[in-house]
Amino acid sequence: MxxxxxxxxxxxxxxxxxxxxxxxxxxxxxxxxxxxxxxAVPRMTAVVCRDCGHIRHFASKDTLEKLSADRNWKKVR
Ligand SMILES: [Zn+2]
Known part of the structure; x- marks a missing residue:
């Protein structure tokens, strides 16, 4: 990707x-x-760097939609 x-x-x-x-x-x-x-359990994608080991996680698209509708998640300002 x-x-x-x-x-x-x-x-x-x-x-x-x-x-x-x-x-x-x-x-x-x-x-x-x-x-x-x-x-349905929320799904995510992990990307790992084979040189430094840095790990990133990305929520799936349908999980993002559920989080947007959840009031416990606040927009960062
Ligand atoms: Zn790296």
């Missing part, structure tokens, strides 16, 4: 991407609270 390239830390283009990661596990923290419904 062009928008993920290059790494914002070290400018490397040696990156790995993994789509469709569940943002909430059974015992782990909820990384995107408000993004889930009882039938």
């Amino acid at each position: 062009a928008r993920h390239n290059p790494c914002p830390e070290c400018r490397s283009t040696d990156l790995l991407v993994h789509d469709n990661i569940a943002a909430r596990g059974t015992y782990g923290p909820d990384l995107l609270p408000g993004g889930s419904k009882w039938y």
